[in-house]
Amino acid sequence: MSGSVSYDDHLLLVPSPARDAVLVQVDRSGERRWPTIRGDRGRELPELLADAGRLAGPHLVFLRSAGRAEVPIGDGDATARTAFLVHDALDVPLDDLPGPGGWAWCPLDDVATTLPPLPGALRGSFSRWVDELHGAPPPPQRPAWANPGGIAPFLAWLDAEVRATGATPEGEPEVLQQWGISLVVRQRTDRGVLFGKAVGAVFASEPAITRLLADDRPGTVPGVLAVDTERAWVLLDDARIRPIEGAQAAEGLRALARLQRAWIGRTDELRAVGCPDRGAATLADDLATSLADLDLAAELVPTRGLDAAERARLRALLPAFAALCRDAAADGLPLTLLHGDCHPGNTGVRDDGSVCLLDWSDAAVGHPFVDVDVWLSHATEDERPALRAAYLAEWPEVADGETALLRADVLCAAYQVVTSQRLLRALEEDERPGFAGGMSFWARRILDRYDVLVGEVSSRSS
Structure with a gap:
């Protein structure tokens, strides 16, 4: 299959309110499958989350990406890459969800016999996710925002600091990046766009470094409006730049x-x-x-x-x-x-x-x-x-x-x-x-x- 093109599959992992089942799609024949977003390689997170919303509705709450399986396709350099998009529990009637076909909750105990098998490289990630649903603690390396409810303190701080500048937030913050290194959100206000960033432990000095550079050479780096150095959070002005x-x-x-x-x-x-x-x-x-x-x-x-x-x-x-x-x-x-x-x-x-x-x-x-x-x-x-x-x-x-x-x-x-x-x-x-x-x-x-x-x-x- 010469001339194959690389692509990414993202499987949505969405638990039931009771955390004992996973959301699956059901086709007209009754066959169940993983909710999947397929697209070109290297798409940014906002585009993936928008696709997830179109597939399964606006009530999804994204937490983190997990795992990666990558296999060659064809006889060239193209590969198919598969990863999970892990979400918080979904507490809405399944009849309210959009998308082709229908939806169902697949009990966790039935996944192995009901759904298509996962790539080998993803099975460990799925098993660890199930363990957490059953009460296992999250790994200590994981930042707070990647756990259910963990983003709330940062968003509360962001709202307060935005208002402290004299601006009024308009709409919900939009997630631009959310992974183990950092969380980046865009907040629209009546005075323009501002950006909030929470940084993981490995790069926790970034807010203080950015403030030092911004104070020394305004305009060379984004303007810093607020910093919480203890929690590694920063509020940035709009740099008004283009690529x-x-x-x-x-x-x-x-x-x-x-x-x-x-x-x-x-x-x-x-x-x-x-x-x-x-x-x-x-x-x-x-x-x-x-x-x-x-x-x-x-x-x-x-x-x-x-x-x-x-x-x-x-x-x-x-x-x-x-x-x-x-x-x-x-x-x-x-x-x-x-x-x-x-x-x-x-x-x-x-x-x-x-x-x-x-x-x-x-x-x-x-x-x-x-x-x-x-x-x-x-x-x-x-x-x-x-x-x-x-x-x-x-x-x-x-x-x-x-x-x-x-x-x-x-x-x-x-x-x-x-x-x-x-x-x-x-x-x-x-x-x-x-x-x-x-x-x-x-x-x-x-x-x-x-x-x-x-x-x-x-x-x-x-």
Whole structure:
């Protein structure tokens, strides 16, 4: 089946009010099946929730995504990916639900004999969900908003802080993102749009970091209207931006470089609000530790995992990587602010051409050039030379900026492997597949970027 296209299936997990049955669709022949949303790969959560509402009605209350099964389709690179969308109990008459066919409650004890079998990689997630319905405690890594009723304190705080600005909320907050890392909602008001964000424990310093950056360089990051540092909640003003694309992409990297330069010599201020130290001096040891979980990443998402030869080559590369880290630490560029995940999706541009950098979850103190290859991983080969030149133009004192940047590309990939591995271990089991694929991607990119660096150095010396 050559030419197959990747797609995602999302299965709705909705318990009955008594928490002893799961919602299922019933076709005209009486056959029962999992309520399923099928669509293109990579759709955003608001679109998925809108589809869920069209399928099963507006009373669904989303809690979290859980699990992932990914299998190849056809003879190319296409895959079919399946995950759960877990919801709170639904307490409305089934006759009130829309959608094709009918609806029923399938007793949990009858799922195995009544419904189509789940992919193997999802069975553990379903079993854990059933255990929680029967009274098992949720995993300690799960943030409050992903449990029934757990979002209420944040929404109450958000409403109060919105009103404290003098604005009046209009309508219910709209969920833009809800996963183990963060919860992001959009609140429309009589004075415009505001955004609330609750951050999970792994990135709990983000609100304080964002406030520091906003106070220091207004407009470069979204304006901060309120912060609860104890609970890692923040209320953000509307940055009034649109997606950055085309020729404007270079402006995004220039804005990043200018912000990094502004924080040279001020890293103690960043550390004081929770920015971790993630410089080249510690990256080699961090990478060596993280590589121990490459097997786990491959087990969670087999279609993306590194094979045995790739894993062996990575481990053999560790001494050379440590030497690269020493070279980077000695290249004269001072430690400064790192965004950690700077790409076009975390950047926007205003009508006046000014750039705003979003989402400071991964912020750290480190080598500035480590940020660049994340952006370049979203660009085409033809676009990358101009983007690299735009960034390096902001660092005129660097004598051989291209070599420094090629070296930092390898460090960037390692940095992302370490971040992915830490998330893999910090989040609950049902969320881990979402980061395993990223860990494998960046581990493979270490090899790719190292080969590019060696090839470039070799060509210059010949």
